[in-house]
Amino acid sequence: MQVLRPQSWHEALAARSELPGATPVAGGTDVMVAMKLRHFRPEVLLDLSRVSGSERYRIGPDSVHCGPRVCHTTVAERLHRQLPGLALAAGSVGSRQVRNRGTIGGSLGTASPAGDLHPMLLAAGADVELSSVRGSRWVPADGFYRDGGGTVLGADELITAVRVPLAAGPQRFQKIGRRQGLVKSLCSFALTLDRGQRRVRAAVGAYGAAPVRVLAAEQLIEESRVLYGAGTLPAALVAEFGRLAATATTPVGEGADAGYRRRAVAVLAARNLTQAWDMFLAEGHDGHHRDGQRQDP
Structure with a gap:
């Protein structure tokens, strides 16, 4: 097996162009495990761990720009104020050792249906930069x-950056698994509320063949205009939100397992909506707490 170790994006993209069958690897939490289990053995590994700057992030006025080798621990512990939902998702990944090694770009590259970051990237409205020797393009998570x-x-492309908008309101993420953290999720749910735009974005993961936005559930909340009010969410509205979330796609699995996961998504959706709404009310519609003090997102 040949291992290529480029030192820059220029070298990495050139190698990717010349050997499109090469398998990119950074943290190795997916690729190396699959190789150890003999699920596959690539002829060429493209080791990106030495590409300068790929492990850095930059906080801008509207978004956080992350290199693809920003690890889950960094997101969970250093970006929890700017990206609280993504920090929750990153903090739920595996063990501490896995979070130290696993990267945001690696999660996107392998695109495991059970990946914890995917629904939150959808709910947050993230964009992914895909680059090759032909140039770069930004793809919204919705289209990735x-x-x-x-x-x-x-x-011939590599993931070279991820751009995530700063939180504009409450964000929530939760998942269900047979054992906390160290096994794949049975289902997960992510939700963001935008205080200024009175918008909601939500997505399910580890459920269907791919993570998906729950568009009908989002539309239900926005058309109800509850985001313009200040009262308790109607129980019927919360229940319908959960039902629509659970029917946004077909769960992988059959029989009792599919039924359980469908019910679990409905419960997660309703729970996260209620929790985000409580945070929304506590902060006030303009982002201020009831005592009048502005809070960090």
């Missing part, structure tokens, strides 16, 4: 995942 699984990443 293919409906049947996989991504739109080209054979």
Whole structure:
């Protein structure tokens, strides 16, 4: 097996162009495990761990720009104020050792349906930069995942950056698994509320063949105009939100397992909506707490 170790993006993209069959690897939490289990053995590994600057992030006025090797621990512990939902998702990944090694770019590249970051990237409205020797393009997370699984990443492209908007309101993420953290999720749910725009974005993961936005559930909340009020969410509205979220796509699995996961998504959706709404009310519609003090997002 040949291992290539480029020192820059220029070298990495040139190698990717010359050897499109090479398998990119950074943290190795997916690729190396699959190799150890003999699920596959690539002829060429493209080791990106030495590409300068790929592990850095930059906080801008409207978004956080992350290099693809920004690890889950960094997101969870250093970006929890700017990206609280993504920090929750990153903090739920595996063990501490896995979070130290696993990267945001690696999660996107492997695009495992059970990946914890995917629904939050959708709910947050993230964009992914895909680069090749031909140039770079930004793809919204909404258009990055293919409906049947996989991504739109080209054979000669690499993920070179991820841009995530700063939180404009409460954000929530939760998942359900047979054992906390160290096994794949049975289902997960992510939700963001935008105080200024009175918008909601939500997505499910580890459920269908690919993570998906729950558009009908989002539309239900926005058309109800509850985001313009200040009262308790109607129980019927919360229940319908959960039902629509659970029917946004077909759960992988059959029989009792599919039924359980469908019910679990409905519960997660209702729970996260209620929790985000409580945070929304506590902060006030303009982002101020009831005592009048402005809070960090």
